[in-house]
Amino acid sequence: MTHPFDDNSIKHNTQTVAFYNCENLFDFRTNVHANHQYFSPTVLKNWTAKRYQDKIEKLGFSISKIGRKETGKHPAIVGLCEVGSDSVLKDLITSKHLKHLNYKYIHNNSLDQRGIDVALLYNANVFDVATSKTFTIKLPHTDGLTNYTRDILLVSGVLDGESIHVIVNHWPSRREGEKETEPKRIASSNKLGEIINILRLANDNSKIILVGDFNDEPHNHSVKQLVNTFDFYNPMETLRTFSRGSTYYRRQWYLFDQILISNHFLKTSDEFFEYDTANIFDEDFLKVLDGKFKGTPFRTYIGKKYQGGYSDHFPVYIVFKR
Template sequence: MPDLNFAWWNLQNFFDTDDDSISNDFSFTPENGWTDEVFQIKKANLATGMNLLWPNEGIDLLAVCEIEKDALLEDLLEEAGMNHLEVVLDESGTSDLRGIDVAMAFNPNKLTVVSKTSHLVHLRYRTRDIFEVVFRINATGEEFVVIAAHWPSRSRGQYESEPLRIAVAEHIAYLVEDHVKVQPGEYEDLRTAVDLASVQAKWESKVIVVGDFNDEPFDRSLIKHLRASRDLDKVKGGTNDIDKFEETSKYRQQDVFLYNISTRLMNKSPLGNTGTYFLSGLRDGTTFTNRYQMLDQLVVSRGLLSGNGLEADLDSFDIIDDPILATASGRPRPFRYKSENPNFQPNGFSDHLPLKIKLSY
């Protein structure tokens, strides 16, 4: 069965050395130690890491965050020798205060971009972009959606900043619902025509939500607001089927539950050290019982679990904790470029570990 090799990675501050006058990226300039030499080492190290994502097979679909612009992703792919991938150019750039963005690349031999949209959630400041891309599989003509996002951080405190992540989760839930439900007027027309099949087909639309959510799978933003569940039956089981027409108001109210594939790895290690990020505490004094945190996650709609057409291969989902990218205990090897040691050399990759999954069709 043919498949698509998908990967996600937070690249940890992949900036160029130029000072962008409208963004707070001044930490990443030569005056602050982010020299061209450091940048080239960072790029080379990330390229090494990229080739560990799907070794011997190759990436077909890639989403990343903490990257300054699409041109840097093009440079990184060239450095990694991945000339088979093409960047999904986002002309809108980023509105993030720090100037970091979300980006995607795809294999045009297997996929075609149907549409692309950047979304912003207007809080006190505009959030990092939510990048939504509709792809078509060249071999079958089937379409699917990828929504990639980098949710607001916990740096000001996990609970103080939680409302910001809840707002983004609600917005993404709205985007997902728009893909899996027909509009109210259309629903009434289909009910008049007794065309339940069209409603059911929409309900099975294939949507992937992926990103650095800065919350874990059991946090409120994921469970209550994105409706991302660890209960597979709740998403694909009969209780979540559409098997008859309801009043339009009831159809509009129907919850759209998603399956959080990342929950499958929560008990991967008997030592409890499974996660894509390692953090013992925050600047506000908050400490964590579980220092290994599953902040990077992959969530799918029921259409990707049905076995019809494109399907998420759940057993293939994994954190890429290759010993080059991670320590023996599973901690990411962050990129470090400053030290009081005069003989210090920049080293490391990213403070997040990547995710991967096969999508079969």
């Protein structure tokens, strides 16, 4: 019997694109955040070199397994969020389970007040980056001041011979209430729509992949308007159930982490990539194993209490084939 992670079952005509919220991936060396004016070294309680290295190795292990059951190989592209600095990405791609895979990364500091950014990991053996650009989002605020959230990252390149665009998102949270914060996510969605329009003005047949923690679910207006306005397909819609999601909060599952694709991935021929499958990567090793939170994401922290887990979110992924 073939093990689900057996390298002997590599499917060369497939590629995986994933997204992972890393839950406050900050370097323990606070000086590396000098270029990030909003970072506070006290954001994580008792964040030590040992705990940091443990988290890096855990995330590297998790990333190395995403999509392996379907493709027999590592993901080609992984969008990330809650990344604190370049240094954590350097450590991640040189960690035990990733260092032999030729992963590179793209990251820029944003004006986000928590000091967390989006980034893109990619396997340079199969994805050639042509261009990358960040887009700043100004948020509506009642006091008249300008607030900022995480930038949107656009990366264009060639995936195993085919031109694609990947757009990485991390929209504002619901911390102050879902309805109270909805205008912020609508603003992010509108900015993303502007980026899609730019790409389609250049090439109406652009193949576009949207990845991110949208802090809204597939049925919410901010996400749904992308599907309806720009003719995107959201394979995550069918994955959300009462007992399954990508993150768990106050006894409820949510599917905030999503990957959407332009419909050009649905209308293709054997020589081009097309959509095959999508899933939440919720393997048992990423879960709490017992107690009242059994089956939920094994977190690094709950509040200020260290747990020693991977992240408070499960990764999500999509597989393309040709």
